[in-house]
Amino acid sequence: MATKSLKGRQKDLAETNRQLEILSGGPFETGELPYFRDKLEESRQAPLRPRKLEILQINLGYMCNQVCEHCHVDAGPDRKEIMTRETMEQCLDVIRKTEAHTLDLTGGAPEMNPDFRWFVEEASKAGVADFIVRSNLTIIRANKKYHDLPEFFARHNVHVVSSLPHYTRGKTDKQRGDGVFDKSIEALRALNQVGYGMPGSPLKLDLVYNPSGAFLPADQDSLERDFKKALKDDFGISFHHLFTITNLPIARFLDYLIASENYEDYMTALVDAYNPEAVKNVMCTNTLSVSWDGWLYDCDFNQMLGLKVASKVKHIADYREDVLQDREIVISQHCYGCTAGAGSSCQGAVA
Amino acid sequence: MESNYYDPADLRKFGKITEWSEDLGKKFFEYYGKVFEEGALSAREKSLIALAVAHVVKCPYCIDAYTKDGLQRGITKEEMMEAVHTGAAIESGATLVHAVQMMNKYNKLSM
Numbered sequence: 001m002a003t004k005s006l007k008g009r010q011k012d013l014a015e016t017n018r019q020l021e022i023l024s025g026g027p028f029e030t031g032e033l034p035y036f037r038d039k040l041e042e043s044r045q046a047p048l049r050p051r052k053l054e055i056l057q058i059n060l061g062y063m064c065n066q067v068c069e070h071c072h073v074d075a076g077p078d079r080k081e082i083m084t085r086e087t088m089e090q091c092l093d094v095i096r097k098t099e100a101h102t103l104d105l106t107g108g109a110p111e112m113n114p115d116f117r118w119f120v121e122e123a124s125k126a127g128v129a130d131f132i133v134r135s136n137l138t139i140i141r142a143n144k145k146y147h148d149l150p151e152f153f154a155r156h157n158v159h160v161v162s163s164l165p166h167y168t169r170g171k172t173d174k175q176r177g178d179g180v181f182d183k184s185i186e187a188l189r190a191l192n193q194v195g196y197g198m199p200g201s202p203l204k205l206d207l208v209y210n211p212s213g214a215f216l217p218a219d220q221d222s223l224e225r226d227f228k229k230a231l232k233d234d235f236g237i238s239f240h241h242l243f244t245i246t247n248l249p250i251a252r253f254l255d256y257l258i259a260s261e262n263y264e265d266y267m268t269a270l271v272d273a274y275n276p277e278a279v280k281n282v283m284c285t286n287t288l289s290v291s292w293d294g295w296l297y298d299c300d301f302n303q304m305l306g307l308k309v310a311s312k313v314k315h316i317a318d319y320r321e322d323v324l325q326d327r328e329i330v331i332s333q334h335c336y337g338c339t340a341g342a343g344s345s346c347q348g349a350v351a
Numbered sequence: 352m353e354s355n356y357y358d359p360a361d362l363r364k365f366g367k368i369t370e371w372s373e374d375l376g377k378k379f380f381e382y383y384g385k386v387f388e389e390g391a392l393s394a395r396e397k398s399l400i401a402l403a404v405a406h407v408v409k410c411p412y413c414i415d416a417y418t419k420d421g422l423q424r425g426i427t428k429e430e431m432m433e434a435v436h437t438g439a440a441i442e443s444g445a446t447l448v449h450a451v452q453m454m455n456k457y458n459k460l461s462m
Contacts, residue, residue: 168427171427211422213422216423218425222395222424226425264360265359268363
């Protein structure tokens with residue numbers, strides 16, 4: 001497993017333009033597979049436009065203690081892009097006036113931002129209904145200074161959403177690195193101890209599953225049953241819900257697909273599983289994504305591809321919800337990842 | 352003409368068989384889809400049965416398809432291998448049970 005990001009390794013695919021070229025070339029260029037726009041038109045859903053804004057997702061930086069093989073952010077310890085307090089202030093201004101009911105902090109490992117705790121404290125005062133922090137779990141055990149994160153999260157009524165690719169050690173470590181599974185289990189125990197994920201507890205702990213390879217996730221409900229049983233029986237761990245997320249063909253997952261010669265089959269599987277019902281609830285229609293440097297995107301994936309919102313307002317400093325609502329969503333072939341089967345979003349299946 | 356009897360890319364084209372015989376093709380895929388739905392057996396159990404049969408009938412397309420299907424369903428590699436052994440056991444059992452016929456014939460012909 002690599003210990004550096006694609007960017008750190010100066011790989012071709014660290015360039016977003018190269019990724020976009022690949023996503024529009026190959027089987028799409030030859031006509032073997034339809035472009036996403038054509039597929040939307042076929043199901044009479046083009047162009048994609050936002051509905052009511054529900055989720056404001058803020059990326060606090062690309063630095064991470066892990067270098068997961070599938071990471072769409074290309075995050076890692078060598079990434080230095082970190083949100084400054086000044087940009088956080090601009091975000092707070094927006095959080096105080098937005099109509100969105102959910103604030104969703106992500107990264108990298110958002111906890112590694114030096115102003116993370118200050119930002120959470122300030123943001124929690126704004127009183128959003130659902131305040132999510134996406135934690136990779138191992139960060140809680142990575143260093144003593146993070147050991148009290150479960151208590152910190154609980155104090156601010158943070159909803160913890162954590163990735164765990166599988167309930168077995170082998171599959172987890174293969175995707176996320178050696179030792180990740182054991183550390184994740186320790187972190188889940190620490191979260192359970194303060195009440196997170198316990199039946200009936202208001203401290204919400206949800207897990208995210210994404211396939212460890214070139215295949216689509218199974219039915220969310222049946223995987224949730226499997227995860228709940230295995231984690232309870234084997235480790236005494238409880239959690240609330242499991243969200244299944246399809247790996248999108250960008251950044252390190254795209255690199256993996258190409259290197260393992262799975263790219264064409266994977267894209268075919270995504271196109272074959274195109275579901276107009278999933279398009280109706282695709283997350284870009286109710287979410288805005290803010291990057292570490294304050295730029296606005298239709299989703300986290302577009303952020304990683306450098307595809308800013310198609311609006312006069314492009315930066316958090318100029319934020320105007322009414323202007324942003326009146327835009328077309330920027331699409332490319334990676335969008336098939338969110339519309340396949342039961343659909344996929346940061347909140348799991350959508351259809 | 353293709354230079355190989357089996358091409359992994361052909362699996363993606365399976366649906367095209369309908370083009371040359373629409374009615375039968377459609378009926379087949381409808382039946383196929385129905386068989387693999389949740390029923391008295393779970394879709395997960397059916398996936399493992401399909402994987403075992405895929406090996407017994409030695410269909411490389413089916414092996415690709417049901418290995419991937421198993422991964423999607425969160426089926427572990429240990430479960431998959433046990434399913435293949437189940438198929439292999441029945442297959443070798445089917446060979447070996449004929450040994451009774453051999454023994455019967457041997458005994459009948461021998462003084």
